[in-house]
Amino acid sequence: MKPIVAPSILASDFANLQSEVTMINESQADWIHVDIMDGVFVPNLSMGLPVVQAIKKHATKPLDVHLMIVNPERYVEAFFEAGASIISVHLEASPHLHRTIQQIKALGCKAGVAINPHTGVEQLQDILSDIDLVCMMSVNPGFGGQKFIENTYKKVSRLKSMIDKAGAKVHIEIDGGVNQKNAKPLMDAGADVLVAGNFVFSSSNPKLVIEQLKNS
């Protein structure tokens, strides 16, 4: 099975956002990963609703919105209206995670839970059958271009067997430091969605890199 490839727009050239989105449209990418940072949950700010709307205006592929913000339940509806098809909230920022997941699903969006590198996949056991996706952070959230954390492989295998045991249908998305080297071992461990920021956008031929990831 080929992976779902989701280039992370955070690493793109924001001054040429339309052409970056067009490049993704024309590539073999499946989704566009959009990182929202609030400077509170993570030590960085990225983009907000108007930028998501601008991306949506030109995108022909679903927007996979990763909310790295506190109180995400306050904003899920606004991000849906801005164009999100998939919304992930962080487990660490969601004391009422089950309620927030239901809120996302009621909008007609796919619902994801993102987990930090130190968060055990076991904490997802009782939400697994309610979600569409786990966004497993393979770097500490907040910045693109960081080094992939090797412990991720073990977490993917553990999560994959939990999902299989539960008979659930949940994507395992890997976010952070994904490249041509770790893509295949991640898929062998059970991942099926690959987010890639710098690996795609720092290349002189991003479409080719996307194609290579797709055929990992």
Ligand code: DX5
């Ligand atoms: C990190 C973000 C990632 C990031 C990935 O906080 O959630 O989606 O954009 O970028 P790379 O692939 O450069 O690590």
Ligand code: ZN
């Ligand atoms: Zn992300």
